Amino acid sequence: NAGVTQTPKFQVLKTGQSMTLQCAQDMNHEYMSWYRQDPGMGLRLIHYSVGAGITDQGEVPNGYNVSRSTTEDFPLRLLSAAPSQTSVYFCASARYGTSTDTQYFGPGTRLTVL
Amino acid sequence: QQQVKQSPQSLIVQKGGISIINCAYENTAFDYFPWYQQFPGKGPALLIAIRPDVSEKKEGRFTISFNKSAKQFSLHIMDSQPGDSATYFCAAFGGNAGGTSYGKLTFGQGTILTVHP
Numbered sequence: 001n002a003g004v005t006q007t008p009k010f011q012v013l014k015t016g017q018s019m020t021l022q023c024a025q026d027m028n029h030e031y032m033s034w035y036r037q038d039p040g041m042g043l044r045l046i047h048y049s050v051g052a053g054i055t056d057q058g059e060v061p062n063g064y065n066v067s068r069s070t071t072e073d074f075p076l077r078l079l080s081a082a083p084s085q086t087s088v089y090f091c092a093s094a095r096y097g098t099s100t101d102t103q104y105f106g107p108g109t110r111l112t113v114l
Numbered sequence: 115q116q117q118v119k120q121s122p123q124s125l126i127v128q129k130g131g132i133s134i135i136n137c138a139y140e141n142t143a144f145d146y147f148p149w150y151q152q153f154p155g156k157g158p159a160l161l162i163a164i165r166p167d168v169s170e171k172k173e174g175r176f177t178i179s180f181n182k183s184a185k186q187f188s189l190h191i192m193d194s195q196p197g198d199s200a201t202y203f204c205a206a207f208g209g210n211a212g213g214t215s216y217g218k219l220t221f222g223q224g225t226i227l228t229v230h231p
Binding site: 004033035040041042043044045048058059090092099100102103104105106107108 | 118120123145146155156157158159160163203207208218219220221222223224
């Protein structure tokens with residue numbers, strides 16, 4: 001049981017490039033989400049999904065796309081990278097996403113946009 | 115708009131001392147308040163959580179105190195140890211159905227705790 005896995009661990013992009021951050025979980029969780037962590041800002045929700053085929057926007061969705069074709073995977077796409085997207089990105093999953101469901105976080109992807 | 119405000123930003127405590135981190139929230143519809151612990155290079159992990167219908171929850175050396183009328187809650191770490199050195203985040207869950215915070219975790223800014231031996 002690997003929990004929540006994220007790839008890559010580190011990535012450097014040039015402004016305007018696109019890329020996909022991968023997230024997978026093997027706990028059969030319905031709820032998955034993406035956060036970004038910036039110094040002094042805590043973690044901010046980008047997008048989330050309550051099941052395959054269902055996604056919704058979080059607090060800071062601009063510049064990011066998601067899709068959820070399977071229960072296990074929830075990739076995050078950066079369409080045209082900008083320096084403001086330099087951050088650490090965390091994927092999380094939970095059984096259903098209700099309040100008492102523990103959210104399990106992956107190890108993070110550190111992204112630098114030059 | 116920062117719906118959950120956390121203080122202090124950083125905290126230095128001697129081994130054996132008490133660490134106290136405070137959070138305040140604005141949305142009275144929040145219905146669950148977890149604390150997360152994050153070690154360098156790792157993702158956050160749930161430490162302890164409380165519902166607003168209780169005023170205190172204790173798990174080992176970690177205690178949450180909750181003041182619903184003041185919309186404040188705090189984490190107390192008793193007998194702090196060097197291994198407790200980490201970043202701590204308070205969070206709030208829930209909100210009005212259909213509102214901007216429903217079904218989502220809203221995090222505080224984080225507190226970097228350093229426990230000196």
